[in-house]
Amino acid sequence: MEPAYRRIAAAYRDRIASGELGPGVRLPTEHEIAEQFGVVRQTVRSGLGVLVSEGLIVARRPHGYFVREWERMLYRPQEKSRPMPSRSTMDRFSQQISDEGRVPSMHIEVALVQAAPDLAERLRVEAGATVVIRRRVRFINGEPVNINDSHFPLELVKDSEIMSPAYIPRGTDEVLADLGHRQERAVDEIFVRMPAPDEIRRLGLGPGTPVAVHYDTGYTADDRPVQCTVNVLPGDRHRIVFERRWRADEPLS
Amino acid sequence: MEPAYRRIAAAYRDRIASGELGPGVRLPTEHEIAEQFGVVRQTVRSGLGVLVSEGLIVARRPHGYFVREWERMLYRPQEKSRPMPSRSTMDRFSQQISDEGRVPSMHIEVALVQAAPDLAERLRVEAGATVVIRRRVRFINGEPVNINDSHFPLELVKDSEIMSPAYIPRGTDEVLADLGHRQERAVDEIFVRMPAPDEIRRLGLGPGTPVAVHYDTGYTADDRPVQCTVNVLPGDRHRIVFERRWRADEPLS
DNA sequence: CAGTGGTCTAGACCACCTA
DNA sequence: AGGTGGTCTAGACCACTGT
Numbered sequence: 001m002e003p004a005y006r007r008i009a010a011a012y013r014d015r016i017a018s019g020e021l022g023p024g025v026r027l028p029t030e031h032e033i034a035e036q037f038g039v040v041r042q043t044v045r046s047g048l049g050v051l052v053s054e055g056l057i058v059a060r061r062p063h064g065y066f067v068r069e070w071e072r073m074l075y076r077p078q079e080k081s082r083p084m085p086s087r088s089t090m091d092r093f094s095q096q097i098s099d100e101g102r103v104p105s106m107h108i109e110v111a112l113v114q115a116a117p118d119l120a121e122r123l124r125v126e127a128g129a130t131v132v133i134r135r136r137v138r139f140i141n142g143e144p145v146n147i148n149d150s151h152f153p154l155e156l157v158k159d160s161e162i163m164s165p166a167y168i169p170r171g172t173d174e175v176l177a178d179l180g181h182r183q184e185r186a187v188d189e190i191f192v193r194m195p196a197p198d199e200i201r202r203l204g205l206g207p208g209t210p211v212a213v214h215y216d217t218g219y220t221a222d223d224r225p226v227q228c229t230v231n232v233l234p235g236d237r238h239r240i241v242f243e244r245r246w247r248a249d250e251p252l253s
Numbered sequence: 254m255e256p257a258y259r260r261i262a263a264a265y266r267d268r269i270a271s272g273e274l275g276p277g278v279r280l281p282t283e284h285e286i287a288e289q290f291g292v293v294r295q296t297v298r299s300g301l302g303v304l305v306s307e308g309l310i311v312a313r314r315p316h317g318y319f320v321r322e323w324e325r326m327l328y329r330p331q332e333k334s335r336p337m338p339s340r341s342t343m344d345r346f347s348q349q350i351s352d353e354g355r356v357p358s359m360h361i362e363v364a365l366v367q368a369a370p371d372l373a374e375r376l377r378v379e380a381g382a383t384v385v386i387r388r389r390v391r392f393i394n395g396e397p398v399n400i401n402d403s404h405f406p407l408e409l410v411k412d413s414e415i416m417s418p419a420y421i422p423r424g425t426d427e428v429l430a431d432l433g434h435r436q437e438r439a440v441d442e443i444f445v446r447m448p449a450p451d452e453i454r455r456l457g458l459g460p461g462t463p464v465a466v467h468y469d470t471g472y473t474a475d476d477r478p479v480q481c482t483v484n485v486l487p488g489d490r491h492r493i494v495f496e497r498r499w500r501a502d503e504p505l506s
Numbered sequence: 507c508a509g510t511g512g513t514c515t516a517g518a519c520c521a522c523c524t525a
Numbered sequence: 526a527g528g529t530g531g532t533c534t535a536g537a538c539c540a541c542t543g544t
Contacts, residue, residue, distance in 0.1 A: 003512080003513060003514090004513085004514080005513075005514090010450075013450070029528085029529070029530085030529085030530070031528095031529090039514075039515085040514070040515055040516065040517090041516095041530095042514070042515075042516090043514060043515085045530085045531090046513080046514090049302075053306045053447070053461075054447045055446060055447045059529090059530060060529095061521085061523075061529055061530045061531075062521090062522060062523050062527095062528065062529030062530060063523085064530080065530085072444075077495075077497065078497055080497070081497045081498065081499045081500065082499075082500065183499065184498065184499055185496065185498050185499070186496070186498075187494065187495075187496050187497075188494065188495050188496065188497060189492060189493065189494050190443065190465070190492075190493035190494075191325075191488070191492060192445050192463050192465045192486070192488030192491070193308060193463065193488050193489070194306070194307045194308045194461060194463060197263075197266070207306070208306070208447060210445050210446065210447060210488065211445065212443070212445045212465065233445070235444070235445030235446050235463065236446070238445070239442060239443075239444060240442065240444075241440065241441065241442050241443075242330075242440075242441050242495065243438065243439070243440050243441065244330065244331055244333070244334045244438065244439045244440075244441065245334065245437065245438050245439075246334045246335075246436065246437055246438070247334065247335065256531080256532060257532085257533080258532075258533090282509085282510070282511085283510085283511070284509095284510090292533075292534085293533070293534050293535065293536090294511095294535095295534075295535090296532080296533060296534085298511085298512090299532080299533090312510095312511060312512090313510095313511090314510055314511045314512075314540085314541065314542080315508095315509060315510030315511060315541060315542050315543080316510070316511090316542085316543090317510065317511080318511085
């Protein structure tokens with residue numbers, strides 16, 4: 001016999017999967033469900049808790065539980081290595097969102113920090129070495145959608161405009177290029193995991209929302225890493241897309 | 254005042270993050286934690302439940318809670334569009350795992366199904382049209398690591414060896430090419446979400462494990478989609494890597 | 507058999523928001 | 526003021542596994 005809380009979870013999971021309960025629809029209250037299934041409220045809570053942690057429903061107190069609504073923005077890592085339209089007054093993200101008729105905004109913060117082990121490895125500096133971190137949170141219509149923390153070895157960018165927490169429309173890649181560190185190659189790594197508490201806070205994530213973590217490490221022609229950007233993408237708000245063509249023998253590092 | 258269950262979660266989250274509790278280490282029992290924090294067992298369970306759903310710990314009854322251990326295999330979508338070493342007797346996955354000194358295995362199942370909406374769209378067939386689905390679960394040392402469900406329009410592959418649930422060392426892409434449907438371009442899409450119950454079952458996933466879903470849609474030179482493979486990658490077992498080079502103007506569809 | 511986590515009951519009080 | 530979900534207590538019984 002399946003436990004009651006699982007039966008409750010399965011019942012509502014099925015109704016959501018079948019479309020009987022569409023996005024945004026409200027579920028009965030915990031009391032009502034408890035009565036229907038002949039259990040106490042705590043058991044209902046366990047069952048709905050499963051669905052919350054699966055990301056299928058959200059609790060909005062004091063309104064009740066609602067079927068979650070998804071909307072995913074296009075995320076194309078390959079766009080990063082194409083030239084920007086020269087007349088553009090906005091960075092790629094802002095341009096894309098504006099084109100869709102929505103309002104982009106950004107919060108920027110610059111700091112000097114000791115490189116965490118994962119970044120030290122990718123930037124090929126010693127663990128604990130000082131790096132410049134340019135933290136950005138991007139918003140659409142005021143809602144946070146992703147985090148982009150770019151890291152640079154300190155010597156490369158000190159005294160450049162990268163150190164100022166201001167908007168750089170042409171992008172930091174261009175600034176690096178002007179400084180003599182033009183990137184020619186990048187390695188993209190994607191990890192999937194549950195968010196840490198500070199990521200939940202910065203992105204306003206609901207429970208049950210996993211994130212994709214995208215490391216973009218850029219190399220110059222002589223194979224020095226000059227920047228590593230950590231993008232944290234909430235799973236419910238992104239669709240990562242890239243394209244391949246068949247080739248004979250291009251090396252993969 | 255923070256709720257007790259959150260304080261408990263935070264306490265152990267910190268100890269795990271700091272490395273004080275390394276991978277595989279056992280936590281105190283629920284009773285012991287309850288005593289330490291002066292709360293009842295149910296409250297401890299709520300706290301540890303948070304960490305379980307964050308994927309930080311696992312419960313192994315009747316042994317206790319343990320800090321989760323991670324091991325990630327390399328997943329490189331771009332490898333798919335490179336020629337296979339002609340002397341290879343194994344597919345790419347099996348070769349990679351063998352090279353690492355581990356034992357690959359696979360479960361294969363072929364069926365005719367009605368195309369789900371997401372696949373119908375990608376294969377450009379009508380929703381509900383019959384497609385061939387070649388379901389595979391891949392194992393390393395007997396442990397399931399990912400799901401690969403390849404979908405083909407029925408007319409393209411009927412009477413070919415793709416219809417047989419047997420191992421095809423050279424890969425289905427080669428079979429398609431032999432049938433006159435050589436792929437020249439592919440679109441990769443990655444979504445991040447929590448797994449559905451049947452994915453949890455097939456992959457033996459623990460609670461709190463998100464998945465990356467990778468759609469690989471292959472097109473011929475005349476831009477017809479000939480296959481769409483849905484790869485379900487447990488977040489705790491994969492690291493997705495690809496590479497970019499700067500180019501002037503290659504079109505992205 | 508002892509000890510673990512898994513499930514469940516029957517209550518209670520709280521914070522928060524809307525009406 | 527009333528109803529929502531959020532938290533917590535104090536118990537109880539169960540299934541599973543190793544000794």
